[in-house]
Structures are given as structure tokens and as C-alpha cells.
Amino acid sequence: GAGVSQTPSNKVTEKGKYVELRCDPISGHTALYWYRQSLGQGPEFLIYFQGTGAADDSGLPNDRFFAVRPEGSVSTLKIQRTERGDSAVYLCASSTPPGTHTDTQYFGPGTRLTVL
Amino acid sequence: AQSVTQLGSHVSVSEGALVLLRCNYSSSVPPYLFWYVQYPNQGLQLLLKYTTGATLVKGINGFEAEFKKSETSFHLTKPSAHMSDAAEYFCAVGAGSGNTGKLIFGQGTTLQVKP
Numbered sequence: 269g270a271g272v273s274q275t276p277s278n279k280v281t282e283k284g285k286y287v288e289l290r291c292d293p294i295s296g297h298t299a300l301y302w303y304r305q306s307l308g309q310g311p312e313f314l315i316y317f318q319g320t321g322a323a324d325d326s327g328l329p330n331d332r333f334f335a336v337r338p339e340g341s342v343s344t345l346k347i348q349r350t351e352r353g354d355s356a357v358y359l360c361a362s363s364t365p366p367g368t369h370t371d372t373q374y375f376g377p378g379t380r381l382t383v384l
Numbered sequence: 385a386q387s388v389t390q391l392g393s394h395v396s397v398s399e400g401a402l403v404l405l406r407c408n409y410s411s412s413v414p415p416y417l418f419w420y421v422q423y424p425n426q427g428l429q430l431l432l433k434y435t436t437g438a439t440l441v442k443g444i445n446g447f448e449a450e451f452k453k454s455e456t457s458f459h460l461t462k463p464s465a466h467m468s469d470a471a472e473y474f475c476a477v478g479a480g481s482g483n484t485g486k487l488i489f490g491q492g493t494t495l496q497v498k499p
Contacts, residue, residue, distance in 0.1 A: 272427065299485060310388075310474050310489030311428070324486060359427070363485060371485050375420075375427035 270294065272376035274360050280382045281350055289345040289379045293362030300343050301373060302335055303359040311359055317343060350383045357381070386411045386479040390490035398498050403447075403462040405493045407475030410456065416478035417458040418487065419449055423471045431473075434458065445469070470497045 273292040281287050293300050298319050303311035313327040317337045325335075332350075337343040347354055357380050361373040391406040409415055416435050420428040432443025439451040449460045458475060472494050476487040 301486065303487075303489075308393075308491070310476075310491050311487070313479075313486045313488070316486050327486070361428075372430050372433065373485065373487065375429070377425070377427045 272360055272362055272374055274358075274376040274379050276379060277377065278380045278382075280384065282384050283350060283352060285350050285383075287347050287350055287381065289347075289358050289381070291343045291345070291360030291362075291376060293341065293343070293360070294374055295341075297362035297364055297374070298340065299363040299371065299373075300337060301361040301363075302343070302345050303361065305357045305359055305378070307356075314345070347381075350381075352383045355381055355383045386415070386477045386488050388475050388477050388488055388490035390473075390475050390493050392493055393491065394494045394496065396496040396498060397465045399467055400464050403460070403465045403469065403495065405460040405473050405475075405495065407449075407458045407460065407490060408456050409458060409475075409477045411477055411479075417449075417451060418476040418478070419443065419447070419458075419460050420474045420476060420489075421471050422474065422492075428474065431460070465495075465497045467497050467499065470495055 275290045300317040302314040305311045315335050316324040320340045332348045334346045357378040359378045361375045363371040363373045387410045389408045418433045419431040422428045432441045434441045434451045442448045447462045472492050474492045475490045479488040
């Protein structure tokens with residue numbers, strides 16, 4: 269079956285611009301996660317959705333970052349006033365309900381964001 | 385708070401040799417531990433996970449890992465390396481409270497396999 273998909277695969281923007289990154293989870297997966305992976309580092313947790321609501325947004329670095337999942341499926345990560353330090357690969361993952369510690373997370377290929 | 389340390393950012397082995405990738409964790413609660421592999425330009429793929437029960441966990445592609453509570457370790461091994469094993473490997477611990485499954489990852493180990 270189809271895996272987690274993310275669009276675009278690459279995004280180049282200028283400092284100060286607004287960007288949106290999209291994630292399509294595996295059908296039926298109610299849990300959805302966003303991570304950020306900087307060069308040479310492991311993925312860093314950003315936010316977790318259970319259904320439509322953000323159950324844990326403790327990883328969002330500041331208020332320039334926001335994510336939504338209005339219908340409990342597709343999610344969009346939004347970054348305002350981008351900075352060069354936001355350059356990274358943004359990863360999305362989904363898992364079967366209930367999205368607990370023991371559930372396997374299935375990752376998408378990521379969106380590589382470059383802020384010039 | 386949970387954390388993960390992967391010892392050695394780069395490991396090089398010969399084809400057919402033993403693979404050993406080291407992972408130590410810190411957790412105030414019983415940990416749930418994972419190994420993921422990342423091939424170039426691909427998403428992370430789960431190799432294996434430890435939740436409860438048997439401490440020796442077998443995964444895909446001939447990999448296995450042993451949970452050792454006394455050593456707070458979860459090292460990944462494979463008896464005989466293949467060229468196709470060359471990739472980035474990440475150890476992770478389940479870190480969320482309640483029902484959240486958020487993961488805390490180590491910095492990764494790049495495995496090089498020489499012919």
C-alpha cells in the first residue's frame with residue numbers, strides 16, 4: 269500500500285518568506301508526527317497529532333512554526349518569516365491508533381528546506 | 385527526561401565482518417527502544433524495537449539488538465555485513481508522556497561496508 273508522502277520534496281526560499289510543507293499519512297493512521305533533521309543530526313521531534321488535535325507541540329522551536337491537521341488526515345507544517353537556521357529536512361511520520369510508545373512510526377521521505 | 389547516545393558517528397567494516405553499532409539511553413521510566421535505518425534519499429525505516437518481554441530482539445535484514453537494563457544499552461548487531469547495509473542508523477527512545485509516541489533520536493551512526 270501507499271506509504272507516507274510529503275510535498276514538495278525540495279523547497280528553496282528566501283529569508284523572511286512563508287512556507288508550507290505538506291504530509292499525507294498512511295490511510296487509517298490517526299497519529300501523525302513532524303520531526304526536523306538538521307545536517308549530521310538525528311531527527312528532532314516537533315509536534316504530534318492525534319486525530320485533528322495537536323496532543324503535544326512541545327518541540328516547536330518558536331511561534332514562527334505552526335502545524336494543522338483540520339480533517340484528521342493531511343497535515344501542513346507552516347513556517348513564517350523563515351530564517352537560515354530553519355534549513356533542514358522536515359520529516360513526517362504516522363502510526364496506527366492509538367499512537368503510543370510502542371507503535372511503529374512510518375516515515376515519509378522528507379522535505380528538504382533551504383533558506384537562502 | 386530521556387536521551388540517547390550513539391557511540392561512534394562513523395563505523396567501517398569489511399563485507400562479511402561483524403557489525404556492532406552502539407547505543408546507550410537514559411530514561412526515568414521503563415524505556416521503549418528502536419533502531420531505524422536511513423538509506424540515501426529515503427525515509428527512515430524501522431529495523432527493530434524493544435517494548436517489553438524478551439530482551440533479545442530480532443529485526444529485518446538479519447539485524448538484532450539486546451536490551452541490557454544494567455548497562456542502559458541497546459546495541460545493534462549483525463553477524464555478517466553486506467554491501468547493502470551501508471546506510472545511516474539511528475537509535476531512538478520513546479519519550480512521550482501519556483499516550484504520545486514521540487521519539488528521541490541519537491545523532492546517528494554512518495555504516496560503511498568495504499568490499
